[in-house]
Amino acid sequence: MDFLTILGLFAGALTTIAFLPQMFKTWKSKSAKDVSFVMLITFMSGLLLWLVYGIALQALPIILANAISFIFNLIILCLKIRYKAN
Numbered sequence: 001m002d003f004l005t006i007l008g009l010f011a012g013a014l015t016t017i018a019f020l021p022q023m024f025k026t027w028k029s030k031s032a033k034d035v036s037f038v039m040l041i042t043f044m045s046g047l048l049l050w051l052v053y054g055i056a057l058q059a060l061p062i063i064l065a066n067a068i069s070f071i072f073n074l075i076i077l078c079l080k081i082r083y084k085a086n
Contacts, residue, residue, distance in 0.1 A: 005061060012065025019072040023079075032080035040077045044070060 026032045047070040054062030 008059070008061025009064070012061045016065050016069045016072065019069060019076070023072055023076050026076055026079045026083070030083050032076065032083050035076060035080050037077075037080065040073060040080065044073050044077065047073065 022035070026035065047066045050062060051066040051070060054060075054066060
């Protein structure tokens with residue numbers, strides 16, 4: 001693996017794990033009232049576009065970081081919808 005790929009994977013890992021505290025806090029507190037629905041949808045749309053872009057470039061760091069970030073944010077969105085009923 002070349003230096004740029006390693007750099008991209010490291011950067012992607014850091015930005016991806018940044019969502020874990022929010023996901024776990026939402027899950028533990030069973031509340032997502034402080035998470036903006038519009039922000040989640042907008043951000044997830046951007047992640048999806050970055051994922052398509054990464055696939056087109058066959059850039060592993062872009063693909064992995066955005067696919068995993070999308071999944072984490074999808075979980076947060078599902079929790080927000082689920083806990084809104086409470």
